[in-house]
Amino acid sequence: MGLFDKFQGLAAARGELEKLGVDPFGVEIERILSPTEGIIHGRRTVLAGTNNYLGLTFDPDCIAAAKRALDTEGTGTTGSRMANGSYANHRKLERELAAFYEMRDAIVFSTGYQANLGLLSGLMGPDDVVLLDADCHASIYDGCRLAGAEVIRFRHNNVEDLAKRMRRLGPRAADTLIVIEGIYSMLGDRAPLREIVEVKRELGGYLLVDEAHSVGVLGDRGRGLVEEMDVLADADFIVGTFSKSLGGAGGFCVSNLPALDLVRYSSRPYIFTASPSPATIASTRQALVKLEAGRDLRARLRVNYERLHSALEAMGYTLGAPPSPVIAVVLGERNEALQFWKRLVEHGVYVNLMLPPATPNGVSLIRCSVSAAHSSEQIDAVCRAFSDLRSTAGIVAAELGTG
Numbered sequence: 001m002g003l004f005d006k007f008q009g010l011a012a013a014r015g016e017l018e019k020l021g022v023d024p025f026g027v028e029i030e031r032i033l034s035p036t037e038g039i040i041h042g043r044r045t046v047l048a049g050t051n052n053y054l055g056l057t058f059d060p061d062c063i064a065a066a067k068r069a070l071d072t073e074g075t076g077t078t079g080s081r082m083a084n085g086s087y088a089n090h091r092k093l094e095r096e097l098a099a100f101y102e103m104r105d106a107i108v109f110s111t112g113y114q115a116n117l118g119l120l121s122g123l124m125g126p127d128d129v130v131l132l133d134a135d136c137h138a139s140i141y142d143g144c145r146l147a148g149a150e151v152i153r154f155r156h157n158n159v160e161d162l163a164k165r166m167r168r169l170g171p172r173a174a175d176t177l178i179v180i181e182g183i184y185s186m187l188g189d190r191a192p193l194r195e196i197v198e199v200k201r202e203l204g205g206y207l208l209v210d211e212a213h214s215v216g217v218l219g220d221r222g223r224g225l226v227e228e229m230d231v232l233a234d235a236d237f238i239v240g241t242f243s244k245s246l247g248g249a250g251g252f253c254v255s256n257l258p259a260l261d262l263v264r265y266s267s268r269p270y271i272f273t274a275s276p277s278p279a280t281i282a283s284t285r286q287a288l289v290k291l292e293a294g295r296d297l298r299a300r301l302r303v304n305y306e307r308l309h310s311a312l313e314a315m316g317y318t319l320g321a322p323p324s325p326v327i328a329v330v331l332g333e334r335n336e337a338l339q340f341w342k343r344l345v346e347h348g349v350y351v352n353l354m355l356p357p358a359t360p361n362g363v364s365l366i367r368c369s370v371s372a373a374h375s376s377e378q379i380d381a382v383c384r385a386f387s388d389l390r391s392t393a394g395i396v397a398a399e400l401g402t403g
């Protein structure tokens with residue numbers, strides 16, 4: 001087989017999209033106007049697919065902090081944390097994240113993807129076992145692969161399946177790592193965290209919760225599902241990203257376990273890449289202050305997502321999960337979903353199109369992500385577009401969440 005032969009399938013799939021006149025994976029936001037509005041194809045468009053949950057990307061204090069850092073620390077660190085790229089503010093942010101979670105230590109990574117990659121590959125090795133919820137994010141799968149660890153998938157949100165698979169491991173169960181997410185990125189459903197913690201208390205093991213989509217969103221202080229479910233002390237590792245509710249780029253892991261600090265020395269995605277830029281760190285530190293105090297933002301976000309969720313439900317759409325800022329509309333055929341997505345953009349609403357094999361159970365999804373910064377008029381506009389296009393949606397009663 002030639003070097004490029006493997007691309008034939010991809011080229012054919014892209015050719016199909018071109019024939020349909022749809023390019024859902026190459027959308028260019030020609031101009032960004034606010035956290036919730038941009039220009040796409042020359043048209044003012046409501047952005048409802050950006051994970052900007054608290055709308056902090058244009059926060060004046062975050063922007064001012066980033067500008068100050070640019071002026072005083074320059075545009076980049078030009079090195080890894082292990083070499084020349086660890087600045088005082090990287091460590092300050094780590095201490096602030098640890099204090100936020102009331103944990104012993106934190107590590108900052110250059111992206112959320114690398115936080116999972118770096119923690120999992122730094123912590124685990126070929127002799128270790130990871131128990132993975134089937135719907136976990138690609139970065140978690142990739143981290144396990146880089147670690148060379150044995151991966152046992154359990155059915156999505158199925159606690160009995162997790163317990164069954166742990167029991168089969170016998171005494172090894174006590175040294176496994178269970179990996180779940182707070183809010184799952186595709187369907188927007190939450191992990192049954194209390195029940196999972198019960199399994200861990202009974203059978204042992206360590207628990208990693210990826211709160212990428214729930215930091216800033218859930219919990220009184222925005223610490224995610226672990227806070228909302230009051231099980232913070234049971235989470236051995238919490239991973240998160242700066243790229244969603246914190247409005248920047250980067251990722252982190254916090255833990256009470258002293259070994260976390262040693263992960264720095266074993267984690268290739270931490271060692272062999274440049275550290276986040278000073279401006280990124282500065283805006284994230286400011287955003288973290290806002291996030292922790294952001295009860296009003298969380299309340300506004302909740303009003304927005306509950307409104308959109310109940311409106312879509314009333315229109316007869318099949319939704320992936322109970323209300324959360326991630327609202328997944330389940331559609332039928334791939335081509336119908338493509339056309340539907342295209343019409344939404346033509347109606348001035350940008351959302352995400354998710355197609356198999358990236359989706360659970362091979363469904364096609366239109367994924368909305370709601371922001372505290374959406375005005376009620378913008379939520380109205382999103383509802384109007386879905387209502388106008390209702391007859392073209394190819395709505396199906398899909399069975400979900402079985403991994």
Ligand SMILES: Cc1ncc(COP(=O)(O)O)c(C=O)c1O
Pocket residue numbers: 111112113114116137139181185210212213241242243244249250251
């Ligand atoms: C659950 C989860 N973890 C990690 C990541 C990676 O985060 P980032 O995009 O900041 O690299 C994502 C991104 O969507 C995610 O959904």
